[in-house]
């Protein structure tokens with residue numbers, strides 16, 4: 245499963261903690277993410293996985309430490325030392341963020357086409373015909389029929405909304421996509437189809453992904469590497485198959501066995 | 507000295523209603539607005555003796571810039587004699603005792619709700635707009651914190667999302683009023699309820715433009731000779747409304763026309779929305795295709811009233 249394309253890490257996390265007053269959100273987190281790599285952060289609710297995801301995606305400033313990202317020009321930059329404008333541009337172009345609740349990542353009152361086209365317009369595309377053509381192409385890639393391009397997502401099913409959210413994120417060819425429980429709250433059959441689609445897109449586009457999930461089946465299907473979190477700390481990390489087939493930590497063993505019982 | 511002047515002299519009203527401290531505060535907001543063209547400056551909007559929606563923002567701006575020697579013109583829907591225009595003009599006649607006029611060229615301050623006069627404005631004139639909703643991004647982004655950030659970071663993709671939706675739904679950009687503009691290559695601004703027909707007049711205008719939103723407590727400005735571009739797409743360029751007929755009364759072309767019903771048999775006519783412009787043309791001998799129609803003559807008849815009122 246070697247899809248890594250470059251020798252340099254895309255993202256480097258050095259000793260990142262995030263405290264809420266005295267309470268620990270997450271602490272002592274360090275890791276590298278490589279181009280084309282899918283990293284799953286797993287744990288129960290309250291394990292700190294969502295706090296960490298928000299820190300990584302510049303949605304929540306860490307209390308200390310450093311998070312560095314390799315810009316398109318190859319330079320390594322501390323995310324929290326970038327100007328807000330530069331960060332925003334990064335989030336709109338080189339990154340994606342797929343929310344569990346599609347409504348948090350979509351504009352529910354504008355058409356599917358405009359939802360996909362927004363990022364293009366944000367970076368200066370000013371040709372309606374081309375924007376629409378690109379949006380149409382992306383709707384196709386996420387298996388949404390062309391004739392839905394002018395419908396707004398309120399009329400879409402949960403699975404369709406999620407696929408639309410993915411298209412909206414991928415239209416600018418980001419290199420890094422954050423996903424927060426992307427299949428959560430969907431029916432099992434809908435989940436399976438979405439996971440298939442995600443796996444294909446991630447491989448086709450060579451995306452780097454940080455995905456937060458409590459569902460180890462999702463982690464197994466999508467990720468190359470896994471980090472198990474508990475009480476705000478990473479307690480075990482390694483290749484996905486290794487961790488899931490042969491967990492070392494008692495807590496990881498518990499997690500794995502509980503999924504196997506399902 | 508007439509009755510209203512006496513009231514003023516007796517000190518029942520401060521000049522132009524607002525107290526001097528409030529005017530200073532509003533002038534500071536105006537100056538900041540001029541310094542940052544298109545930027546919405548917050549100001550502490552005061553209660554005015556008229557309901558919101560009656561132009562309280564414009565009234566406060568006008569009250570703050572008006573001097574004793576000014577001559578004020580008040581327009582609503584292009585006309586000087588609608589209820590709104592009449593009562594606001596009356597307000598300033600009473601509280602500031604300034605001269606008022608219907609004639610665009612005679613006015614030094616023009617307050618308007620919708621239209622920009624057809625006659626080209628000059629450097630010694632100020633155009634004050636009454637604005638209901640100053641935030642052009644509000645339509646798609648209800649959060650004020652977010653829209654402020656978008657302005658600060660020049661993050662304006664959303665404006666084109668709105669135009670995209672227009673084309674997707676209507677086949678063309680159907681926005682005809684409050685058509686968004688980019689001011690001085692920096693701030694996206696809402697020219698408010700002004701028809702897009704008037705957008706080209708905003709660009710490089712010789713007169714100072716001041717925009718006041720009372721309920722939303724915002725003032726913004728476009729200094730003279732500022733570049734103002736209407737947003738559009740390369741393949742759907744900005745266009746103004748076109749009228750295929752000239753004004754029925756004065757024959758003017760390339761002006762903004764209102765449709766007027768002439769009778770209950772479906773008779774109708776298009777006439778200049780700018781009534782002062784139309785009257786001036788007719789006085790100069792221009793005749794439109796409907797000018798001889800008796801019903802049309804009645805419509806145009808308010809010209810004589812207007813002249814009387816301006817004396």
Ligand SMILES: [Zn+2]
Pocket residue numbers: 753754755756757758777778783784785787
């Ligand atoms: Zn006319």
